[in-house]
Amino acid sequence: MKLSARNQFAGTVTAIRKGVTTTHVQVEVAPGVVFTAAITNESAEELGLAVGKPAVAVVKASDVMVGVAG
Template sequence: MKISARNALPGTIVAIKKGATTAHVTLDVAGIKITASITNEAVDDLGLVVGGTATAIVKASDVLIAVA
């Protein structure tokens, strides 16, 4: 599957924290930590486990830019 989002960042899952309905999944992408907030169903549906590989996907319109 190819997707329109301009940012696809492959990495390794280093943490999964489930809440009541929402889970926080953190990937290590080339030494950079990226955290996603997804549904608990998605964690189970995708079979996500710490140590597994996954890709963080971000639409360009959801990226802000900051300068010092």
């Protein structure tokens, strides 16, 4: 798989929560470092996602926001 996105993080699926139309998938890329993605249920099924299987979290964004407490 080749993508133009440079921010690709290989990891393991640790959780899958299917909703009515959207599935939330958690991918752990390092101990304690987890990305959560919201994808369509159809995409989750087509990808064959399952807890314990390898996956790649791909981040492609034109903006990144930073916040601090208080």
